[in-house]
Amino acid sequence: MTMILMRSPKGGVGTTFLTARLAIALAGRGHDVSAVDCTTQEALKLYFGLSPAQTLEMLDADATPDAIAGVELFQAYPEQDVEHVADQLLARCAKGKVCLVDLGTAGAQLRDRLLPHAALEICTLAPSPLALASLTKVDALTSVLSLTRTAFVLNQMDDRRRLSNDIHKLVRTLLGDQLLGTVRRDEAVMEALAAMKPLATFAPASAALTDVEKLTETVIARCGLTPGGRLQDAAA
Amino acid sequence: MRQDAKTLLDRLDRHYLEYQDFTAVAEEIELWPLFQTLLRDPRIVGNRDQSEPVQAAADRAQPEAQEAAPAALRTPSAEAEARPTAGLFGRYGRAAAPAPKPPEPPREPDLRNFLHELGKGRA
Numbered sequence: 001m002t003m004i005l006m007r008s009p010k011g012g013v014g015t016t017f018l019t020a021r022l023a024i025a026l027a028g029r030g031h032d033v034s035a036v037d038c039t040t041q042e043a044l045k046l047y048f049g050l051s052p053a054q055t056l057e058m059l060d061a062d063a064t065p066d067a068i069a070g071v072e073l074f075q076a077y078p079e080q081d082v083e084h085v086a087d088q089l090l091a092r093c094a095k096g097k098v099c100l101v102d103l104g105t106a107g108a109q110l111r112d113r114l115l116p117h118a119a120l121e122i123c124t125l126a127p128s129p130l131a132l133a134s135l136t137k138v139d140a141l142t143s144v145l146s147l148t149r150t151a152f153v154l155n156q157m158d159d160r161r162r163l164s165n166d167i168h169k170l171v172r173t174l175l176g177d178q179l180l181g182t183v184r185r186d187e188a189v190m191e192a193l194a195a196m197k198p199l200a201t202f203a204p205a206s207a208a209l210t211d212v213e214k215l216t217e218t219v220i221a222r223c224g225l226t227p228g229g230r231l232q233d234a235a236a
Numbered sequence: 237m238r239q240d241a242k243t244l245l246d247r248l249d250r251h252y253l254e255y256q257d258f259t260a261v262a263e264e265i266e267l268w269p270l271f272q273t274l275l276r277d278p279r280i281v282g283n284r285d286q287s288e289p290v291q292a293a294a295d296r297a298q299p300e301a302q303e304a305a306p307a308a309l310r311t312p313s314a315e316a317e318a319r320p321t322a323g324l325f326g327r328y329g330r331a332a333a334p335a336p337k338p339p340e341p342p343r344e345p346d347l348r349n350f351l352h353e354l355g356k357g358r359a
Contacts, residue, residue: 129270136279143282169265173355
């Protein structure tokens, strides 16, 4: 069982985008992947080309959803019952899967409950002063540099802009190995959402896609993942 | 893909763009005031009064790092105050032009050393 928590103390930095793309990339490498949307925005499905009107299978449902791009998608509402959601997540992830959990900016309760069971927690940052300041909110008890299961991804990076460039340099030096990778700002990400198509379909040469592929290799190495059985797409 | 990007790739006979990462050294990082504040925040860097590994490395290297510190540490205010002003007043006949102020010492040399040691330790 490999659980990867995806979160950020600041919203709008691309946590859900990274959850979706990492899940798809891992599935493409032969891993058995589930992705669970634990946010009230319910945006994870949009990155798979689904419509806002479509609903995902509930995490506590008995049925197994069809895979999209090799990923089983679930929805959960931890604000209703944190313990129940945590138990369901642990049960799902116990079946030899790689389970990515999009916590968004969710409260600490579910995160603290799951972190001891997680192979990795990935916190998303963006090159903005607000996102940088949110580093103070990553963990209530432990300083950022002392966290052992938490790593970071700098998303939406744009080195053509002075402050973005400076934040990039700072974060790279400050976090060192805790910085798993950087993903460049790419308008194609938003355009793909507007087109209701997965990014790889809409813009196969996207810079963000290239960066996520590199990031995926780092995540695989960090978590010690080995490819398991591959899910067949429902359409295949 | 945007048409202008595609046109450029076609001209270069490439299918994708390759980007090169340039690693910054600690001395090249511009320490905005927010950066300085966050680098002192124990929620990020831990308690620097206690012997945490990162701070220990910074403390050990600090005497050597201060000797080797570059002469011009870039902060926005330091750059502005380093501009010479004496010649500005000469043509107006004033008896003595104001002497240029000596540049202020860098604001946070210990933070830059701290970053430098972080970078070394993680290399």
